[in-house]
Amino acid sequence: MTKEKVLIVADEENERTALAELIEAWGCDAETAADGLEALERITLCNPGIVITDLKMPRMDGMELLEKLATPPPPQIAVIVLSAQGSVETAVTAMKRGAFDFIEKPVNPTRLRNILQNATRIRGAERELEASRRKLRDVGLLGELVGSSRRMQELFRLIELVAPSTASVLITGESGTGKELAARTIHSLSSRRDKPFVTINCAAMPETLIESEIFGHEKGAFAGALERHTGCFELAEGGTLLFDEISEMPIATQTKLLRVLEDRKLCRLGSKMDTAVDVRVLAATNKHPEDAVARGQLRNELYYRLNVFSIHMPALREHKEDLPDLVRALLSDMNQKHGRRVSSVSEAAMTGLALHPWPGNVRELRNILERAVIACEGAIVEPRHLPPGLGQIAPRAPVQDANSVRLEVGTTVDEAERLLVLKTLEATHNNKTRAADMLGISLKTLHNKLKEYSSQSGAGPGEITKVAS
Numbered sequence: 045m046t047k048e049k050v051l052i053v054a055d056e057e058n059e060r061t062a063l064a065e066l067i068e069a070w071g072c073d074a075e076t077a078a079d080g081l082e083a084l085e086r087i088t089l090c091n092p093g094i095v096i097t098d099l100k101m102p103r104m105d106g107m108e109l110l111e112k113l114a115t116p117p118p119p120q121i122a123v124i125v126l127s128a129q130g131s132v133e134t135a136v137t138a139m140k141r142g143a144f145d146f147i148e149k150p151v152n153p154t155r156l157r158n159i160l161q162n163a164t165r166i167r168g169a170e171r172e173l174e175a176s177r178r179k180l181r182d183v184g185l186l187g188e189l190v191g192s193s194r195r196m197q198e199l200f201r202l203i204e205l206v207a208p209s210t211a212s213v214l215i216t217g218e219s220g221t222g223k224e225l226a227a228r229t230i231h232s233l234s235s236r237r238d239k240p241f242v243t244i245n246c247a248a249m250p251e252t253l254i255e256s257e258i259f260g261h262e263k264g265a266f267a268g269a270l271e272r273h274t275g276c277f278e279l280a281e282g283g284t285l286l287f288d289e290i291s292e293m294p295i296a297t298q299t300k301l302l303r304v305l306e307d308r309k310l311c312r313l314g315s316k317m318d319t320a321v322d323v324r325v326l327a328a329t330n331k332h333p334e335d336a337v338a339r340g341q342l343r344n345e346l347y348y349r350l351n352v353f354s355i356h357m358p359a360l361r362e363h364k365e366d367l368p369d370l371v372r373a374l375l376s377d378m379n380q381k382h383g384r385r386v387s388s389v390s391e392a393a394m395t396g397l398a399l400h401p402w403p404g405n406v407r408e409l410r411n412i413l414e415r416a417v418i419a420c421e422g423a424i425v426e427p428r429h430l431p432p433g434l435g436q437i438a439p440r441a442p443v444q445d446a447n448s449v450r451l452e453v454g455t456t457v458d459e460a461e462r463l464l465v466l467k468t469l470e471a472t473h474n475n476k477t478r479a480a481d482m483l484g485i486s487l488k489t490l491h492n493k494l495k496e497y498s499s500q501s502g503a504g505p506g507e508i509t510k511v512a513s
Contacts, residue, residue: 048072048093048163049073049092051074051096052076052077053106053109054078054097055100063096066156079104081104084109093120095113095124097124097125099127099138110125111141122144123138124147125147126149144166145162169235186200186204187233189203189226192365196366199355199358203230209234211352211353212327214326214327214333218359219481220405220407223328227243239280240281242285243285244276246288247489251294256313257276259311260312262313262315263314265312265314265315277310277323278321281323285326286327286328287301290327291333291336295340298342298343302346308320360405361402364398367397374409374414384420385423386423386424390424390426392426393426393427393430400434403481404482449464465483468482476491
């Protein structure tokens, strides 16, 4: 057990002495006090993390001592109440007023040690959280998120606010803004940090497999189900489950997910038995959720169930003042990954990075810096190590620019969307992943749109981009 200072408060000398000896044998530092008033004096001197107090004492009893320690809370002290037979109801009242736990007398050493271990663990977690907050205030870091700008500081404040709760969180933002990093940070700052964090990308999962991946299945549930499969909910038991690109989840699966969120029970495919689950659910999407609801891509009830608390990740172009901090953090990651010693980015290279519009956001920045670290021969990234033309201000485009889409008045929204998708594919030389990122849609959505355009035009999938020319 982690060494902890414990103050024992009891009016019977033999009782407090025996408890002190027992607790010191477990590796803690033990102090004693005869009543509440003496305890307050000892707390000022020895700053204990845990107080074990009897309820009935002269001058100041345990309940009054608890009230003194509960307001104000810092420094946070875990108060354990000693309860004589017949006073359990009073001990429960004490817990409602802020006590950590209670134990009946005569004290069961095993139960007392378990309570002390739990109190020590939780206090350690609180200290880690406070350390994270200090780190945030000092250098603009929260988990793996980086930024000292006003936009990022507000984001950090929201994450700190919601992390300790059990509320569902809907995280929105363009592709590459760090939605999964935000979800991981929420998990790491919560009481579930020691439990699993599981992610499922709804856009990358075939419709025929997604329910099995989420809920699991029994052997023989369908053709090819040769053995029992544990789904993401059960893998994340006690922890956090992130549904990335939630609006890409099939509507039928959304209905089943909503039922699990409401009942806290799931039924594996092919099973007749419900399984209780204790999982905090987070969701992310690169679409405007209200638009996804309006288009029928996201169930209204599921949206409201997930959107208990919402967090929006800003695009990199909206907080470019964080570029120096992001570059330093990413260079450190890339050096470790590739065994390099690149220390910084030259002023000219940083100017190029600052002029770039960053359509791919932080993910694009990471990829560019990884390329630069690999290409860099020395310790400083120069403009020649960056992609050709990055950050250069392009001349004003002519009216008939090859990379522009000209729309006549009266063009339908569907036709405008089709032209934009096909022209983007043409500009990326049919790189669908890049095109999907630029358009702010998932790869699966892009494939579905191309299939739709192909069936409408009669052209083959490989010929469809020619229509944009």
